[in-house]
Amino acid sequence: MSDTNNVLEIRDVTVHFGGRGGLLGKAGPVVKAVNGVNLDIGRGETVALVGESGCGKSTLSNTIVGLQPPNSGSVRIGGEEVVGADRRKLNDIRRKVQMIFQDPALSLDPRSTIGATIAEPLIVRRIAKGKALTERVAMLLQQVGLRPEHADRYPHQFSGGQRQRVVIARALALEPDLVICDEPVSALDVSVRAQVLNLLVALQKRMGVSYLFVSHDLGVVRHICDRVVVMYLGRFVEMADRDTFFSSPKHPYTRALMSAVPEADPMIQRSKERIILHGELPSPANMPSGCPFHTRCPLATEICSEVRPELTPRPDGALVACHHA
Amino acid sequence: MNTATFAIRQRIRRVPLSVIVVSTLLLVIVLLAILAPWIAPADPAKQNLLARLKPPGFELRGITYWLGTDDLGRDLLSRTLYGAGVSLSVAILSVVVSTLLGVTLGMVAGWFRGKIEVIIMRLVDIMMSIPAILLAVLTVAVLGPGFLKLVLVLGLTRWPRYTRVAYAQTLQVANLPFIKASELAGAGAARILFHHILPNIAGPVLIVTTAEFGLMILMEAGLSFLGLGIQPPAASWGSIMSVGRQYLERAWWIVAFPGACLFLLVFSVNVLGDWLRDQLDPRSRSR
Numbered sequence: 001m002s003d004t005n006n007v008l009e010i011r012d013v014t015v016h017f018g019g020r021g022g023l024l025g026k027a028g029p030v031v032k033a034v035n036g037v038n039l040d041i042g043r044g045e046t047v048a049l050v051g052e053s054g055c056g057k058s059t060l061s062n063t064i065v066g067l068q069p070p071n072s073g074s075v076r077i078g079g080e081e082v083v084g085a086d087r088r089k090l091n092d093i094r095r096k097v098q099m100i101f102q103d104p105a106l107s108l109d110p111r112s113t114i115g116a117t118i119a120e121p122l123i124v125r126r127i128a129k130g131k132a133l134t135e136r137v138a139m140l141l142q143q144v145g146l147r148p149e150h151a152d153r154y155p156h157q158f159s160g161g162q163r164q165r166v167v168i169a170r171a172l173a174l175e176p177d178l179v180i181c182d183e184p185v186s187a188l189d190v191s192v193r194a195q196v197l198n199l200l201v202a203l204q205k206r207m208g209v210s211y212l213f214v215s216h217d218l219g220v221v222r223h224i225c226d227r228v229v230v231m232y233l234g235r236f237v238e239m240a241d242r243d244t245f246f247s248s249p250k251h252p253y254t255r256a257l258m259s260a261v262p263e264a265d266p267m268i269q270r271s272k273e274r275i276i277l278h279g280e281l282p283s284p285a286n287m288p289s290g291c292p293f294h295t296r297c298p299l300a301t302e303i304c305s306e307v308r309p310e311l312t313p314r315p316d317g318a319l320v321a322c323h324h325a
Numbered sequence: 326m327n328t329a330t331f332a333i334r335q336r337i338r339r340v341p342l343s344v345i346v347v348s349t350l351l352l353v354i355v356l357l358a359i360l361a362p363w364i365a366p367a368d369p370a371k372q373n374l375l376a377r378l379k380p381p382g383f384e385l386r387g388i389t390y391w392l393g394t395d396d397l398g399r400d401l402l403s404r405t406l407y408g409a410g411v412s413l414s415v416a417i418l419s420v421v422v423s424t425l426l427g428v429t430l431g432m433v434a435g436w437f438r439g440k441i442e443v444i445i446m447r448l449v450d451i452m453m454s455i456p457a458i459l460l461a462v463l464t465v466a467v468l469g470p471g472f473l474k475l476v477l478v479l480g481l482t483r484w485p486r487y488t489r490v491a492y493a494q495t496l497q498v499a500n501l502p503f504i505k506a507s508e509l510a511g512a513g514a515a516r517i518l519f520h521h522i523l524p525n526i527a528g529p530v531l532i533v534t535t536a537e538f539g540l541m542i543l544m545e546a547g548l549s550f551l552g553l554g555i556q557p558p559a560a561s562w563g564s565i566m567s568v569g570r571q572y573l574e575r576a577w578w579i580v581a582f583p584g585a586c587l588f589l590l591v592f593s594v595n596v597l598g599d600w601l602r603d604q605l606d607p608r609s610r611s612r
Contacts, residue, residue, distance in 0.1 A: 065509055091511055099509055107502035110606075111524035117503075121510035170506065 006079075007096075007177045007210045008041040008064065013073035015059050018285075029285035033059040035234040036073070038311075041178060044204065046211040048221040048242075050257065051231035054281055057214045060231070061180045064212070065097050066090055078177055095125065098171035102183040104163035108155040114141075114166045115151025121173045140169040143206075144199060161192030165199065172203065180212045185220060197224055218261045222246055230254050233292040234284055236311060240318035250318055250325040252297050253277075291323070299324040344600045347593035354590055358409035365403035366391070370558035373398035378576040393578040396568060404560040405583050411561035412587070415476055416541040422480025424534055427487025432518050432526075434488070435495025446492065449485040457482055458547055465553040475554050479541055490533050494526035528602045535598030539591030562587050 015034040034056045041047050051057050062068035064075060066082055075082040077093050085093060101107035108117055118137050122128045128136050138148035144165040155163055164184065171179050181200065185193040201224055204211065215221055221228060221242075228245040230238040230253065238251040249255050256275040263269040277296045282288050288295050294304035303323050311319040357364070367388065374397065375385070381393040381401075392401040434445040452460070464478045498504065499522065507517050546563020548554035555561045562583040569579025 067505065067508065094509065094511065097509075099506065101502040101506070103502065107506055109503045109507075109521050109525070112521070120507060120512065124511045124513075124516065167506075170510070174510075 005043055006040045007043055007045075007077065008039065008212070009074075009076040009079075010037060010039040010064070011074040011076075012036045012038065013060070013063060013070045013075060015056075015063055015068060016071050031283075031285045032234050032287055033284055034063065034070070037231075037234075037236050039229065039236070039239075041210050041212060043177070044208045044210055045227065046204065046213055046225045048213045048215060048225035048228045049231060050215060050218065050221060050228060052216060052281060054284070055231045056234040056284070057231055058182065061099070061182055061212065061214055064178075064180060065099055066094050095174050096177045098174060098176040098179050100164070100167050100171050100179060100181045100184045103187045104160055104167050105155070105187075107167050108163055110155055113152050113154055114158070117155075117166065118151075118170045118173055121170065125174065127174075136173070140173055141166075143172065143203065144169045159192075160188050161196055164188060164196050168196075168199065168203070172207070172209070175207070176209060178210045178212065180214065182214045183216070184213075186215070186217060193220070200224065218257065230257070233282065233287065235292060235321065236319075237293065237321045238318065239311065240316075240320075244316050244318050248316065248318075250314065250320045251293075251322050252299050252325060253293050291321075293322075341600070343596055347596045350589055351593045351597065354409060354586070354593075355413065357406055358413050361403075361406040361410055365400075365406045367400040367403045369399060369403040369407040369560055371399060378572060378579075380576070381578050392582050393576065395565070395576075395579050396572055401565075401579060401582060404565055405562070405586060408560040408562045408565055408583060409586065411472070411555055411559065412542050412545060412563065413590075415472070415479065415545045415555075415561070416538050418476040419479035419483065419541050419545075420534055420538050422476065423483040423537065424487055424530070426480065427484030428491045428523075428526075428530055430484065431488040431491025431493075432495050432522055435492045436499055436514060436518055436522065445488065449488050449492075452482070452485040453489075458544070461544065461548055462551065462553060465548060470553050470556055472555065475545065475548065478548075479544055483537060483541070483544075486537065487530060487533055490529050491526055494529055495522055498522050498525045524605075527605055531598055531602045531605070535595050538594050538598075539587075542587060542591065 013034055014032075014036050017031040017033055018029060037060065039047070049057050049060070059068060063070050064077075070083060073083070077096050080089075080093050082090065082093055108114065112120075115134075115137050118140055119133055122133055122136055134151075137151055141148050141150055146162065146165055146169070150158075155166070158166065184200070185196050188196060197220065200211065203209065211224075213221065213225055225242055227239070227241055229236055230251065232253050238245070238249070238254045240250075245254075246258075249258050252275070256277050259273055259275045263272060275298065279296045282292070282295055288305070290303075290305040290308050291297070291300070292308070294300040297304065299322075301324070307323070309321045309323050311321045313319055373385070373394070377394060377396055377398045379385075379394045379398075381391060388400075392405065395401055395404065430445050430449075434442040460482045461478050464482065465474065468474045468478065504517060504521060507521055512520070542563065545554055545561060546566055549561055549564035550567030555564050557564070565583045566580050566587075569576065569583075572579055
């Protein structure tokens with residue numbers, strides 16, 4: 001089961017919130033944010049995690065980086081178990097996973113120069129100091145297309161795209177195996193998105209880093225990912241290689257997502273089949289019985305409300321959790 | 326190096342006039358307080374019952390009482406000069422004590438959450454529900470009066486305001502992604518609190534500090550008035566004023582001069598604090 005070529009191996013991870021009685025002894029509802037998911041990411045691979053807000057994407061990424069311990073399941077990074085590891089070991093493992101956040105304006109300390117920000121992981125882990133540290137920071141800045149003399153400036157003196165480059169430099173400072181990109185370009189101007197994406201791709205080629213790319217922008221996903229995972233209400237509903245995924249989406253939820261992506265060509269756009277989902281995303285505190293999607297699914301039949309479909313392989317290699325697709 | 330000195334010169338040139346004025350004023354007050362023993366025209370404790378409640382400019386046996394005399398015939402100018410040192414040091418020291426204590430507790434409560442948060446914040450609620458002056462009176466009554474005790478009492482009873490502000494700000498800042506990034510970098514709680522959270526909450530805390538500074542001088546005055554602060558014959562602005570209050574109709578100067586000094590001091594501190602807060606923010610520093 002454990003393949004050392006995999007940077008990340010997640011088994012049956014479940015994350016629940018609440019439920020415990022508070023100070024007044026009243027137990028709140030249990031929010032099942034992540035419900036038994038499995039995921040492997042290989043070295044140098046880019047996996048997209050797609051889903052609407054509230055589906056558990058952020059919780060899952062927090063669990064992977066170790067900021068949110070799971071209720072059950074196993075998270076292995078580079079073959080080493082994160083769940084239940086003691087603090088020192090956890091810190092060691094964490095070094096291999098870093099994160100890039102959605103809003104670069106909020107992910108840099110406004111009171112620290114960007115040099116200090118990039119240097120922090122190196123200082124805290126006693127990897128470099130003095131002149132060697134300055135050189136490392138200068139090198140990292142150059143790698144992301146900034147100039148070494150920018151190190152003395154503050155985040156507010158940079159544009160959004162430049163700030164995201166700084167965030168990338170900080171994430172790469174520890175030479176991680178896996179970088180979780182949480183909507184890394186959705187807060188950026190469309191004009192600089194491609195630049196940042198291309199930088200991520202170029203850095204991956206040079207350093208062999210893997211990405212878990214959390215996004216709801218299927219256009220971006222198509223541009224840079226090898227594999228796509230669709231998440232709905234804390235579960236994976238479809239998992240497939242990029243080409244299979246985009247040429248033949250299978251789960252009705254995936255198809256609805258796809259149909260919402262606007263096409264550049266108005267002719268294609270008009271002829272496109274539109275699947276409109278009705279209703280709201282059900283609350284993860286009050287999960288529907290059976291298939292979590294049956295309340296909004298256009299294909300739903302009786303069995304869907306009774307039996308929850310498991311992810312099952314299809315002839316073209318895709319894994320889909322649906323009775324009908 | 327040259328660019329650095331240039332930058333500093335540029336920054337100084339952009340200091341507003343009001344800040345230059347209040348800084349000078351503060352400097353003068355502090356200097357006068359320090360130099361009081363050498364420049365005071367008379368012994369601040371020396372009574373002269375023949376010269377009670379005399380107006381400013383009154384002369385007796387070749388001595389001019391520039392600010393008049395108090396109810397025991399003591400030279401008001403000398404008392405005000407000596408009182409400056411007492412008032413300033415009580416205010417500065419107690420503000421330092423309560424800021425250190427309050428901000429640390431607030432950050433700890435906001436960062437660690439859980440039980441420690443409940444304990445600290447309920448303690449704050451309890452402290453704030455008791456009138457500050459009553460709390461101070463009770464503490465002094467137990468500990469007894471004295472300069473250091475006064476500082477401790479004020480410092481140890483005034484921290485909850487800082488804690489509330491620091492706590493609320495910490496909650497806000499702790500959720501920002503750059504704190505998460507620091508955790509991922511491997512930074513421990515101490516580094517995150519003092520490297521990332523403290524600089525980002527310093528602005529609002531500084532505002533509380535400047536407001537409290539004036540309040541501390543007034544609290545000291547109140548306690549001294551009740552006989553629980555600075556013990557006579559030593560003078561502080563507060564104690565001079567509280568005595569003068571009884572003679573307000575006959576001798577307005579007893580209250581007026583220390584009062585004016587107090588006003589100028591608190592005003593200067595507030596203006597300076599406001600400007601300092603802006604300077605602490607790198608966003609306002611460069612164009």
